[in-house]
Amino acid sequence: MQKAWLWMYHGMRKGTRANTGRRETFHSLSNEGLRSIAKTRDLVEAALFYFGVPAATLYPLGFVGLYLQLWSDQFFPYDYRDVYVLWDAVAYTPKTVVVGTGIALLWLSLIATSLIAGVAWLTLIIYRELPVAD
Amino acid sequence: MWGFFLLSLLPPTVFVAYNTLRVNDRYDVLCLAGFLAFSAGGGVLVGYIRSRAASEWFRPALVAAYIAAVFAALCIATLDTPNVPLVEVNASPDSAIPDCSELPKIDRTFVKLSQSSNVIYLYNDSGLVAFYIADIQPVRYLPGCTSLRTQRM
Numbered sequence: 001m002q003k004a005w006l007w008m009y010h011g012m013r014k015g016t017r018a019n020t021g022r023r024e025t026f027h028s029l030s031n032e033g034l035r036s037i038a039k040t041r042d043l044v045e046a047a048l049f050y051f052g053v054p055a056a057t058l059y060p061l062g063f064v065g066l067y068l069q070l071w072s073d074q075f076f077p078y079d080y081r082d083v084y085v086l087w088d089a090v091a092y093t094p095k096t097v098v099v100g101t102g103i104a105l106l107w108l109s110l111i112a113t114s115l116i117a118g119v120a121w122l123t124l125i126i127y128r129e130l131p132v133a134d
Numbered sequence: 135m136w137g138f139f140l141l142s143l144l145p146p147t148v149f150v151a152y153n154t155l156r157v158n159d160r161y162d163v164l165c166l167a168g169f170l171a172f173s174a175g176g177g178v179l180v181g182y183i184r185s186r187a188a189s190e191w192f193r194p195a196l197v198a199a200y201i202a203a204v205f206a207a208l209c210i211a212t213l214d215t216p217n218v219p220l221v222e223v224n225a226s227p228d229s230a231i232p233d234c235s236e237l238p239k240i241d242r243t244f245v246k247l248s249q250s251s252n253v254i255y256l257y258n259d260s261g262l263v264a265f266y267i268a269d270i271q272p273v274r275y276l277p278g279c280t281s282l283r284t285q286r287m
Binding site: 049053054057061064065066068069070071072073075076077078085088089092093094097100101104105106107108109110111112113114115116117118119120121122123124127128 | 144146147150161169170172173174176177178180181182184185193199200202203204206207208210211212213214215216217218245247248255257258259260261262
């Protein structure tokens with residue numbers, strides 16, 4: 001707590017214009033401080049969003065992918081009605097294989113993203129070419 | 135920006151599609167159609183939001199695009215077999231390794247799921263089975279036969 005007060009005090013002293021001690025300079029400083037805190041928070045949020053979400057979904061994604069692959073494997077004699085057998089089979093599979101499947105699926109989803117980007121680009125062009133109704 | 139992104143990702147897309155896609159029956163065609171539908175659906179959604187310049191909707195649009203991409207990947211993943219090895223149990227050490235021109239004899243050929251200290255989990259056409267490792271020694275791995283498993287009977 002004391003450290004926080006000291007930090008605020010030093011920040012105020014640094015921020016005053018030629019140390020005149022006017023109140024408005026203190027306000028501008030605190031706005032700057034808030035802005036920098038907000039920027040850091042934005043960066044952390046963006047990192048969590050772009051890396052955290054794919055990392056967190058890696059194992060569940062691999063699990064579902066492996067489940068579907070086992071289901072469609074001609075060597076695997078059970079079908080969609082044998083949910084518990086399929087679940088058990090995926091549960092026996094080593095975690096490294098499941099995560100590997102998840103990584104392969106992320107790679108495939110990156111490829112799907114290229115298609116998505118292409119379609120989005122075309123949609124954007126077509127939408128801009130359309131006449132605007134008044 | 136979008137054009138550059140598209141151009142940079144198109145060559146690996148073509149390469150992976152050429153090497154991994156094996157369409158054998160109508161289920162595979164359905165999966166491929168699902169991949170294209172999810173990709174196009176996500177793309178139309180993102181393009182529409184970008185064209186309306188609604189910046190506050192950009193992040194939800196990205197989430198929607200990610201979900202669409204994941205579903206598209208799941209659709210195409212079903213065209214492939216699980217990344218687990220094919221093994222032959224009670225293999226005679228002197229016999230030659232099969233050349234994989236066709237799937238080896240089904241009764242002693244299994245797909246290996248996992249292995250603990252004394253039990254091994256396998257499956258083949260007869261079902262999902264667990265064996266004591268001591269009972270099925272030696273176990274031989276069959277390299278290069280994985281692609282045969284994608285061909286449906």
